[in-house]
Amino acid sequence: xxxxxxxxxxxxxxxxxxxxxxxxxxxxxxxxxxxxxxxxxxxxxxxxxxxxxxxxxxxxxxxxxxxxxxxxxxxxxxxxxxxxxxxxxxxxxxxxxxxxxxxxxxxxxxxxxxxxxxxxxxxxxxxxxxxxxxxxxxxxxxxxxxxxxxxxxxxxxx
Amino acid sequence: xxxxxxxxxxxxxxxxxxxxxxxxxxxxxxxxxxxxxxxxxxxxxxxxxxxxxxxxxxxxxxxxxxxxxxxxxxxxxxxxxxxxxxxxxxxxxxxxxxxxxxxxxxx
Ligand SMILES: Nc1ncnc2c1ncn2[C@@H]1O[C@H](COP(=O)(O)OP(=O)(O)OP(=O)(O)O)[C@@H](O)[C@H]1O
Ligand SMILES: [Mg+2]
Numbered sequence: 234x235x236x237x238x239x240x241x242x243x244x245x246x247x248x249x250x251x252x253x254x255x256x257x258x259x260x261x262x263x264x265x266x267x268x269x270x271x272x273x274x275x276x277x278x279x280x281x282x283x284x285x286x287x288x289x290x291x292x293x294x295x296x297x298x299x300x301x302x303x304x305x306x307x308x309x310x311x312x313x314x315x316x317x318x319x320x321x322x323x324x325x326x327x328x329x330x331x332x333x334x335x336x337x338x339x340x341x342x343x344x345x346x347x348x349x350x351x352x353x354x355x356x357x358x359x360x361x362x363x364x365x366x367x368x369x370x371x372x373x374x375x376x377x378x379x380x381x382x383x384x385x386x387x388x389x390x391x
Numbered sequence: 392x393x394x395x396x397x398x399x400x401x402x403x404x405x406x407x408x409x410x411x412x413x414x415x416x417x418x419x420x421x422x423x424x425x426x427x428x429x430x431x432x433x434x435x436x437x438x439x440x441x442x443x444x445x446x447x448x449x450x451x452x453x454x455x456x457x458x459x460x461x462x463x464x465x466x467x468x469x470x471x472x473x474x475x476x477x478x479x480x481x482x483x484x485x486x487x488x489x490x491x492x493x494x495x496x497x498x
Contacts, residue, residue: 250414257444275444275475282446286413331482340420340451344483348447351482352475 237307240266244302248293248317250286256302257281263304264311267374276352277311277372283345284315284368290336292319292366309374316367322360329358392422396430403432403465404495410444416452423456432465436495440471449476450483457488468492 242263246252257278264277281302288300296319303314322328329350334343349356353370360366393406405423409415427435437453439445453469460467467489472480480486 250412253412253414254410272474278444279446279475279479282412282444286446286448290413340416340455342447342450342454342483344447344450344479347482348479351478 238305239308240306242304245299248289248296248298248300248319250289252300253282253285253289256285256300260302260304260313263306264374267306267309267311268377269374270377273372273374277313280349280352280356280370280372281313281315283349284313284370287345287368288315288317288319288366290339290341292317292321294320309376310371311374312369312371314367314369316365318365321362321364322358322366323362325358325360392419394423394426396426396432401430401433402436402495403427403430403434404436404438406438406441408441411442411449411452412444412446413448416448420452420455424459427456427459427463427465431463435460435465435467436492437467437469438471438495439469439473439476442476445476445479447479447483450479450485453480453485453489457485468495470495 244256244259246255260281261274261278264274269277285300285302292298298318301316305312327333329346331347332343334341346356349368349370353372355371357369358366392408395404396402403426409419411419435456457467469489469491470493472491
């Protein structure tokens, strides 16, 4: 039997802010199989940090709950799903707008979703009030130019 | 994070070190505000050279410090801002308020 995905992993942890670093580092370690550049890896880490932080501070607020992170690899693509069973988003379109935040008093800037959209190739938000939120993001890791080819190009450019 | 105050220029420099995220930002904010209140500088520079990670929590942190600094009549600048930290600040539009400078000492 052939699996639909080349590889797959799932994490589940409670909504503590100390798990933000754990989640982004774990996903980055998994993504390393696709041989990303340092910049691509930084993009993935930042996007994961944004979504996990949102689940903690907006989804669960002061309550404790579970956050799930599901990662799949297919060809040179990583698909990351981050979900909570928190309070949900009332207006998804508004939430995606830059500078939109429901917690300005906590020094939030309302840039989380904007950063995810710009650092990843795509982002999709599903949310039901009172039930929770799921953010799915995809990034294609670019093909690296072979070293020999690069050297050849550098020589011919001169 | 370390900070250094240059009395002559009333310049306060913060060498940022932690990963700047939601978890760490509260601690950083407390320390920074404490030092600002203590020295009442005219100029504050945040050095990002040793920051290995930052997400949107860093934008909120800088906007908050900018507001505080403006209240006491200090100007705020950043230096050694690179890579994804730079991308995030560019996206947020705060560089209009808090410019990036080459060197903390060049006034
Ligand atoms: N998991 C979630 N559960 C409930 N509400 C959410 C969730 N994620 C985001 N939101 C809502 O969407 C808004 C926008 O999120 P976004 O991450 O863009 O900004 P922010 O978290 O408010 O600020 P920043 O990320 O810049 O610190 C939030 O203010 C919140 O109202
Ligand atoms: Mg956010």
